[in-house]
Amino acid sequence: MDFLLVQFLTGLANASALFLIASGLTVIFGVTRVVNFAHGSFYMLGAYLAWTIVRALWEWGGREPWLFVSGLLLAALAVGAIGALVEMILLRRIYRAPELFQLLATFGVVLIVQDVTLALWGPEDLPLPRPRWLRAFVEVAGERFPLYDLILIFVGPVVLGLLWLLFQRTRFGILVRAATQDREMVAALGVDQRALFTGVFFLGSALAGLGGAIVLPSQNANLQMDLAIIAEAFVVVVVGGMGSVPGAFLASLLIAEVQAFGIVLVPKATLVLVFLVMAAVLMVRPYGLLGRPQAHARAPTGSVAPVIRAAPGVLKIAGAIALALAAAAPLYAGPYALTVLIELVVFILFAASLHLLMGPGGVVSFGHAAYFGLGAYGAALGVRFLAVPMEAGLVLAPLLAGLFGVVFGWFVVRLSGVYLAMLTLAFAQIVWAAAFQWVELTGGDNGILGVWPSPWARDKALFLWLALVLCLGATLLLRRAIYAPFGYALRAARDSELRAEAIGLDAARLRLVAFVLAAVAAGIAGGVYAYAKGSVFPTYISIPKSVDALLMVLLGGVQTVSGPIVGAVAFHGLFLTLLQWVEWWRAALGLAIVALVLAFPEGIAGFVQRRWEARFGAAS
């Protein structure tokens, strides 16, 4: 009993930090409709800044509690200022861009902040020295409970109360609530949107910074904090209902308690438990506990997609020549070039699989790496536990990916827009966490080694041909599906769900099948990749891997069938190979993403279309 009480209190303490982050995210989303990926970065910055500021204050005035509290608040304010600055420099320019581009831009910020933090504070984890009063315990029902955690329990409700006062009693708060309901109306009433949005970003970022600062005494400041927290924050915001602060509070309590007791009951699967809770909530309430359907539901794709025509003969010939050159590569290229070529072929399929979802399906998945990774782990687990040969491993790979595609896809296709993107991301993080956490099964961070091809395929040339057959074969099958009745029906459901249903098409089922096909294809890519590398690691499932796939599809153009192939070649072949030689490659990639979004806010395809129409006039 006593143990349960302590566990319950621990959950409450964790809920406070979670609420601070999630409330900031939800307020920002409510007003600006931007899903701020960089919110986890603000949380991380909060921890690092608090580490520096608190230590400086302590050096100046002794290790006093009031200086500690002041340090935390100063850190929060500093993060708020950084958030406002990011809003003014970057986000202000892209409020009208498609959601996908906003997410990408804020992900660019994540990468930049990671490298900046690394440059300023170094790669080591930074613990805060803890004076006696920070290490104190209190007696709760006969058990020792940290005093600091006990105080944290009250932080969440106090902040909720302060936010309530802010939203009910101040002009700023009333405007925020009004804008959350209908921001066009607020603009029409002559409210300065710029100041309001910047203010909201300041508030939201400061809350995230405070969240990072208050966990500093119990966790060290480290470089993994940003992406670790963002998935959890997304889950809380989705469960609570996007834009709802009380919803975020309830959801953070729920999720934190599920985690607190989950650690006791199923220590290896806390994140799976969290996922199940989220799934249960979304089944009963698709807009979260206290959320409402979005007033301004936008179509998943920003503009009207162009007509897809059959590939012209020139393109087919070019494709055949490229294929012949690739197949003949062992005759003229060295082993390193062959390795690069194999990877390239894998990523073409990875990009093509995501393209099926994003283009014809209109489903923007932010966690497509999950299925790539599941494919890789499917093969690797087969090798590790069943000692299966490569041939069987390459069957297990798409099987595992497809299985999860069915389960996750069932939920995903019922949502749209931001909820959908967040859900795909959350699912991917769950798979990643399982690969990372479940050491007995997956080897955790050390991965699974010794995933070697069968003897006949050990020769690089033969493996290249195998990869060409499997990956390009699957890519061509996906292409055929796009041109086949299924692809047309899928596009029909994307163009007009109303009309699609009115001619007997089941839009959700079409999307689900597309989701599973994409998962299976990504699984094949992952399986081939595992054997090419000889090992698998949790990084195969990480968020940056998902973003790689998105970038490949976007670079090539979402609405052209050959886009993902071109995009994969451009992104992987040029971009990454060049960036390998840059020391601060994360920041460079982040800046490139931000520049891309700023230069083409309507997407590359939209940009080309606009230029085309400017020169030759709109098509009739």
Place this chain on the structure above:
Amino acid sequence: MSSIAPVLEARGLVKRFGGVVAVDQVSLSLRAGEMLALIGPNGAGKSTCFNLLNGQLRADAGEILLEGRSLAGLPPRAIWRLGVGRTFQITATFASMTVRENVQVALLSHHRRIWRFWRAARHAFVAEAEALLDQVGMREQADRPCGVLAYGDLKRVELAIALANAPKLLLMDEPTAGMAPAERIALMELTRRLVRERGIACLFTEHDMDVVFGHADRILVMNRGRLIAEGDAAAVRADPAVREVYLGSGTTSGGH
């Protein structure tokens, strides 16, 4: 004609939104080859009534029978399979496809060929699609993307799509909204001809009284959720209740 069993029959339909009774005890029936217009001032409950019939909304009470078969609780796509074609007040077509492809998708769905992953859809049911486009006068534009069509042409494409499953019943929500007067008459003439030729039952809502009086065989008038009058053009014109509703609210649409 009157001896034929009705294609569509609705009895005692009720739909409430909170405290508002949007549709209150509405009954109607419709025979093959008949054009039935549903009219009434704004907020009379026409669109709600329409959405109950096409499955978009679920009725709180009452029943809807298509050739004697209950449609209660069926989603729009299942109702379509039973032979109900629809056009929308604001046209809904597939903008990323050509006119022909729009009709082809409807034909593929009708023939249950959607779950095919190999053969290119471009070659499927070309002749049938073009025959349908011929009937609505859109064959010359078959290769144009729907995204660039004029509004009146989109309405014709919608009609061709709605005809793709050889419907028994055609539901048209304000078929001529947003069209120029000459286009309106042309579209309704076309609809009327198709309805007669194919023995389709057609129910439409409409604001334009010229369209209503010129093309409906029978007219239902709604106000505040209830049916207040029913009959042919002359009877409805002369009905005092109808006069009161329209003159009283000052919306004599069309001004004639």
